[in-house]
Amino acid sequence: MRLRDTKRQNTFAVLDIGSSKVTCLIGEEDPDFGIRLAAHGISCATGIRSGVIVDMDLAENAVRKAVEKAERGAGMAIHTVDVNVSTRSLRSNHLKVQTEFARGEIADRDLRRVMNSSLAELAQPDYAILHAIPINWSVDGEDYINRPVGMHGSRLGVNMHFVISDIGPLRNLARCVERSHLQIKSVTASPYASGLGVLTNDERDIGATVIEMGGGSTSLAVFRDDTFCCVDTVGVGGQTVTQDVARGLVTPIEAAERIKLIYGSALQGADDDRVQIPCPPMGAQDSLRHEPRSSLTRIIRSRIEETFEILCDRMQARRLENYIGSPIVLTGGASRLNGVREVAECVFNKRVRLGQPHGILGLDDVLSGPDFAVAAGLLKGRHHNNQFEVVRGMPDLSGRCYLQKRYSGGGVGRVWRWICDNF
Ligand SMILES: Nc1ncnc2c1ncn2[C@@H]1O[C@H](COP(=O)(O)OP(=O)(O)OP(=O)(O)O)[C@@H](O)[C@H]1O
Numbered sequence: 001m002r003l004r005d006t007k008r009q010n011t012f013a014v015l016d017i018g019s020s021k022v023t024c025l026i027g028e029e030d031p032d033f034g035i036r037l038a039a040h041g042i043s044c045a046t047g048i049r050s051g052v053i054v055d056m057d058l059a060e061n062a063v064r065k066a067v068e069k070a071e072r073g074a075g076m077a078i079h080t081v082d083v084n085v086s087t088r089s090l091r092s093n094h095l096k097v098q099t100e101f102a103r104g105e106i107a108d109r110d111l112r113r114v115m116n117s118s119l120a121e122l123a124q125p126d127y128a129i130l131h132a133i134p135i136n137w138s139v140d141g142e143d144y145i146n147r148p149v150g151m152h153g154s155r156l157g158v159n160m161h162f163v164i165s166d167i168g169p170l171r172n173l174a175r176c177v178e179r180s181h182l183q184i185k186s187v188t189a190s191p192y193a194s195g196l197g198v199l200t201n202d203e204r205d206i207g208a209t210v211i212e213m214g215g216g217s218t219s220l221a222v223f224r225d226d227t228f229c230c231v232d233t234v235g236v237g238g239q240t241v242t243q244d245v246a247r248g249l250v251t252p253i254e255a256a257e258r259i260k261l262i263y264g265s266a267l268q269g270a271d272d273d274r275v276q277i278p279c280p281p282m283g284a285q286d287s288l289r290h291e292p293r294s295s296l297t298r299i300i301r302s303r304i305e306e307t308f309e310i311l312c313d314r315m316q317a318r319r320l321e322n323y324i325g326s327p328i329v330l331t332g333g334a335s336r337l338n339g340v341r342e343v344a345e346c347v348f349n350k351r352v353r354l355g356q357p358h359g360i361l362g363l364d365d366v367l368s369g370p371d372f373a374v375a376a377g378l379l380k381g382r383h384h385n386n387q388f389e390v391v392r393g394m395p396d397l398s399g400r401c402y403l404q405k406r407y408s409g410g411g412v413g414r415v416w417r418w419i420c421d422n423f
């Protein structure tokens, strides 16, 4: 089949590389609605564990399959993609920076200069900066200013939120996508993309927290004042629950996954002790056993509860528990497990709802599920007003770009930087 070329169309593609599945969505700009889904491709993820490539050939194969299906559906070839990252090394770093300048009216270039110096301040060779977002500003010591442009002052400060990730897994992710003959346009932290996919503008503004429960990891993103202000990740997801079930009921992983999907719940039911679950044997010599459903529920509940407690404790340790806005919105395949919402309500003591992607024309029932929140968010990210994001496009994976800025302290270098920052 001869494929048209996305370069010549008003179309774009995104790739959600997960530990359970790889999803490729091709979207097109609709003049009346915004974004319309043109086609999708889904493949079973292989060679990827907790968002990290563990077998390059298998991972490349999974990416190629998803992309090929989407290309066939849309009848066009794609060349560039926006991708997500869900490694467990994803974390937040908050930094306050302040610069002095000749008193006068603050202009956009002053904002840029302070944000760029914060990037140089934070950079380290062993991790990549995925997002750098100003949370609030200060002028001459006056805090919590939303937009200082046009104000008078001589000291401008910014409270920056950086999302960082270990550089090694990112390089491998980029390599895997490049081996599939695709160029990466941007990289977004998974829970941030989920937030864009399922939260309303008002929720992001007033305050909301997304907990993205994938196969290999569970990550959290806090939004407030329409700003992404915190992220955290634990390397535990739906696949960990399946492994717990396999160990606890002494049954193969494949059977454990099936048992989880059919009988699984994080809430005890009235007749759980009576209902007997058939558990296929590990070895051919063993025979089929039956276990009460209450054992399965206990295994699932303790893992889900522990995962939420870890995230809750970390937020408390960072004194961010008040930042965790209400509601908490659950996304990702593992959030489909019965009773997960109730357990989250109990641990966080907040209102919790399940998130569904919205705001894209043409999403069918399957793609409107919480497991497609990240892919939908990547598509919607195109229209999100991210004018204050300092890192745009592909993040620096050399580990040197911002460091060079920090150490380019020579006279000529400084003059050149001053010229670049000011004109
Ligand atoms: N109906 C369901 N009930 C319970 N669990 C489910 C259901 N549907 C999917 N899951 C679980 O969701 C997980 C996959 O979720 P998802 O597709 O969001 O993961 P992923 O994006 O591939 O992984 P990650 O983002 O962690 O790298 C699997 O562990 C699967 O068992």
Ligand SMILES: [Mg+2]
Residues within 6 Å of the ligand: 016, 017, 018, 019, 086, 190, 214, 215, 332, 374
């Ligand atoms: Mg995922």
